[in-house]
Structures are given as C-alpha cells and as structure tokens.
Amino acid sequence: MSNSIHDMGGMHGFGPVEEEPNEPVFHTKWESRVYAMNRAMGPLRLWTIDEGRAAQEALHPAVYANASYYQRWLLGLEARALQHGLVTKNELAAGKALEENDRPNRIFKAEDAANLTRASFDREPQGEPVFKAGDNVRTLNINPPGHTRLPRYARDKIGEVEAVRGCHVFPDSVANGKGDDPQWLYTVVFDGQTLWGADAEPGLKISIEAFEPYIEAI
Amino acid sequence: MANNEDRGHEHSHDHSHGHSHEHGEMSELSNTQLRVRSLETVLAEKGYVDSAALDAIVEAYETRIGPQNGARVVARAWADPEFRAALLEDASTAVNTMGNVSPVGSHLIAVENTAERHNMVVCTLCSCYPWEVLGLPPTWYKSAPYRSRAVLEPRAVLSEFGVSLPEETEVRVWDSTAETRYIVIPERPEGTEGWSEEQLAALVTRNSMIGTGLAQRPDEIAGDS
Numbered sequence: 001m002s003n004s005i006h007d008m009g010g011m012h013g014f015g016p017v018e019e020e021p022n023e024p025v026f027h028t029k030w031e032s033r034v035y036a037m038n039r040a041m042g043p044l045r046l047w048t049i050d051e052g053r054a055a056q057e058a059l060h061p062a063v064y065a066n067a068s069y070y071q072r073w074l075l076g077l078e079a080r081a082l083q084h085g086l087v088t089k090n091e092l093a094a095g096k097a098l099e100e101n102d103r104p105n106r107i108f109k110a111e112d113a114a115n116l117t118r119a120s121f122d123r124e125p126q127g128e129p130v131f132k133a134g135d136n137v138r139t140l141n142i143n144p145p146g147h148t149r150l151p152r153y154a155r156d157k158i159g160e161v162e163a164v165r166g167c168h169v170f171p172d173s174v175a176n177g178k179g180d181d182p183q184w185l186y187t188v189v190f191d192g193q194t195l196w197g198a199d200a201e202p203g204l205k206i207s208i209e210a211f212e213p214y215i216e217a218i
Numbered sequence: 219m220a221n222n223e224d225r226g227h228e229h230s231h232d233h234s235h236g237h238s239h240e241h242g243e244m245s246e247l248s249n250t251q252l253r254v255r256s257l258e259t260v261l262a263e264k265g266y267v268d269s270a271a272l273d274a275i276v277e278a279y280e281t282r283i284g285p286q287n288g289a290r291v292v293a294r295a296w297a298d299p300e301f302r303a304a305l306l307e308d309a310s311t312a313v314n315t316m317g318n319v320s321p322v323g324s325h326l327i328a329v330e331n332t333a334e335r336h337n338m339v340v341c342t343l344c345s346c347y348p349w350e351v352l353g354l355p356p357t358w359y360k361s362a363p364y365r366s367r368a369v370l371e372p373r374a375v376l377s378e379f380g381v382s383l384p385e386e387t388e389v390r391v392w393d394s395t396a397e398t399r400y401i402v403i404p405e406r407p408e409g410t411e412g413w414s415e416e417q418l419a420a421l422v423t424r425n426s427m428i429g430t431g432l433a434q435r436p437d438e439i440a441g442d443s
Binding site for chain 1: 222250251252253254255256257258259260261263264265266267268270271272273274275276277278279283284320321323324325327340342343344345349350353354356357358360361362363364365366367368369370371372373374375378379385386387388389390391392393394395396397398399410430
C-alpha cells in the first residue's frame with residue numbers, strides 16, 4: 001500500500017518529539033520477543049523485508065496510528081504467518097500447535113546470534129545506470145496501490161542525483177510477489193523550497209534513496 | 219523481567235475511544251502480551267523458531283550491539299585520517315577492519331558533519347536505522363512526530379533536542395527510503411587534541427550519530443565517573 005498513514009513525511013499534528021531519559025533497549029519482555037521472532041524468521045526466507053513492511057502498511061490507518069512500533073511488528077508477523085499458512089487462527093487462539101506441519105529446512109539457532117549482520121540487497125545489474133551524479137531528474141507522480149518506497153512528499157519533484165548506490169532488489173516488485181527485478185539505486189537530493197515552498201526552513205536539503213524507475217531525465 | 223512484563227507501553231492503555239475497534243485487528247490489543255506468547259509458542263512448537271535463539275538475539279541487542287559500536291567508529295575516524303577516508307568511501311568495509319566492534323553487513327554509509335553542513339537521518343516510511351552500529355532505535359526515532367517532522371522542519375526538531383545551529387549552516391536530512399543505512403560522524407569537539415580513541419568515544423552520543431545531537435564537549439562529561 002503506498003498512500004497510507006505510514007508515509008508520514010511532512011504531516012502535521014503529531015506534536016513534539018519527546019525523548020525518554022535512560023530509555024531501555026526493550027520496555028517489556030513481549031517487545032523483545034516480537035523483535036527476536038521477526039529477526040529469527042528472516043533467515044527462513046519465507047518472505048522478504050519488503051513483504052514485512054507491506055504487511056504493516058496494509059494495517060488500517062487507525063490501527064497503524066494507534067499501535068506502538070512493536071505492536072505493529074506483532075500484527076505484521078501474525079498476518080504473514082497466517083498468510084503463509086505457518087499457523088492457523090485456531091492455533092493462535094489456543095496458544096498451541098494443533099496441526100502437523102513440515103519442518104523448515106533451516107532455522108535460526110542461538111549461535112547464529114553471534115553474527116546478526118544485514119543481508120546484501122545488491123543484485124547483478126540488468127544494464128548500466130541511466131543516471132550519474134550531478135544529473136537533474138524529476139521524480140514520477142505515482143500512486144500505486146501496492147508497496148513503494150517513493151514517499152508522497154517527494155513525488156513529481158525536481159532534484160539532483162548525488163550518488164549511485166548500486167543495483168538493488170526493487171521493493172515495488174519483490175513486495176508484490178514479482179521477484180527481485182534489480183534496479184539502480186540513487187541518492188537524489190532536493191532543496192527544501194522545492195518540497196515545502198517558500199516558507200521552507202533556510203538552508204534545508206533533503207535526500208531520498210530513489211530507485212531508477214522512480215525518476216526521469218529532465 | 220517479570221515486573222517489566224506488567225508495564226504498559228505507549229498506546230497500549232486506554233482503548234475506550236471508539237475508532238479502530240470496528241476493524242477487529244486491534245480488539246485484542248490489551249492482550250498484546252498473551253498474543254505474543256501464543257504466537258511464540260505456536261511457532262516454536264511447529265519448529266519455526268527456537269526460543270533459545272530468541273533469547274540470544276535479545277541478549278545481543280541488550281549487551282553487544284548498541285551505540286557503543288558507533289561511538290568507537292566515530293572515535294577512530296576522528297583519530298585516524300586514513301580510517302576516516304576509508305569510512306567515508308565504504309563504511310561497511312571500513313568498520314569490519316576495526317576488530318573491536320560487532321560485524322556489519324552491506325550498505326552502511328557514513329556522512330560527516332562540518333562547519334558548513336549538519337546531517338540528520340530519518341526514515342519517514344518505517345523506521346530504518348543502522349542497527350549494527352547503533353543498536354535498536356529509541357522510541358522517539360520510530361515515533362510519528364519525528365518521522366513526520368524531520369524532513370519538514372528539522373531545525374524545529376533539533377531545537378527540541380536543545381540543538382541550535384547557525385542560520386548559514388546547511389541542514390541535510392537523509393530519508394532512509396531503501397536498504398542503505400546512514401550514520402552521522404559528528405564534529406570532533408575542541409579541546410580533545412591528543413585524546414585516545416577510548417576517551418574520544420566517551421564523547422560520542424547516540425543522538426550525535428543520528429544527527430539530533432552534537433558530540434559532547436570535554437567539560438560536559440567532566441563530572442561523569
């Protein structure tokens with residue numbers, strides 16, 4: 001889902017940013033279990049990081065807005081576990097396994113926690129990058145019903161390519177079940193006034209990470 | 219841990235207001251704890267997760283993987299010009315040469331504050347954050363106020379963190395909309411010439427590596443034990 005509440009850049013009304021003094025890593029035990037389950041399920045390769053994001057974005061906007069970060073992770077994980085048939089609603093309600101299942105080929109083990117590094121999203125390029133640092137580009141005006149990583153505030157805006165970041169898995173494809181479809185990734189920088197108008201804060205520049213299909217030459 | 223379990227969390231209390239319930243998904247929200255236990259039990263019984271592995275993940279983030287890693291990276295960059303250059307060129311590779319921080323995977327990018335430019339990192343679409351060098355993000359980083367305002371009015375946000383920059387300083391906000399992850403190298407405070415990397419690392423706060431703070435000055439930590 002693209003135009004939902006998760007796309008928050010530039011919204012008003014949420015109030016001040018409040019820092020919690022001496023904040024613990026996790027506030028409750030359940031938060032830590034939700035986080036760890038999400039991490040442990042990743043290496044099973046049942047879904048991708050973008051499918052995980054899409055599951056949270058598909059929550060009703062009121063649900064999303066009212067849920068804490070780890071509550072959203074819980075809801076997203078439950079949704080994927082159900083969609084992929086790993087668990088059933090009856091099992092979640094009963095709090096125990098009720099049906100036989102094939103065991104996964106691999107599972108995250110305690111010793112794997114020694115190396116909690118991120119996977120690489122680099123993929124073999126399908127061609128040369130169209131743009132280079134210094135090129136002026138315009139982001140597309142797109143409003144796809146599925147997952148995208150082009151935020152609303154940066155659509156149909158003129159910016160400058162600042163760097164080529166490699167050829168990466170394309171979220172708009174992989175989250176929608178259409179494979180990696182690798183695309184060149186660029187850092188594209190905009191002037192504050194381009195995004196926010198004449199009243200933008202002085203000396204402001206904002207960049208996004210833009211996949212090649214998000215931008216066009218001008 | 220038992221007393222922690224009973225602590226509520228933001229928004230987990232007071233669901234007497236009407237919206238959201240009609241959609242069903244949140245009707246059990248007050249039972250979040252039970253719901254998590256149920257999910258873990260079912261996934262474990264079916265062989266998808268190993269509870270001991272979950273313990274190990276939690277322990278890693280509560281002990282080894284936190285902003286102390288990023289602070290060591292910044293201190294090394296301040297102390298060693300060759301490392302600084304390597305870090306700005308390819309942060310993932312440079313950090314993995316250090317030996318005294320936990321390993322990092324792909325796509326880490328370091329951006330440097332200067333007298334002319336202040337960098338600040340946000341993820342407006344979710345809460346992407348460089349976990350490997352900073353650990354898990356604080357609640358404010360994941361909150362709607364930060365995600366909505368960091369790109370629109372970063373100076374106003376900075377003022378809420380007690381940071382005021384000269385008008386002529388460029389404020390550069392990096393919205394982490396892909397799998398690249400950003401860490402800010404704050405400016406090295408004055409009066410730290412000749413300091414060891416360990417001494418320097420003590421000045422590097424988590425917020426200074428997100429860009430909502432500055433590195434501490436020597437006189438700011440003078441009273442610390």
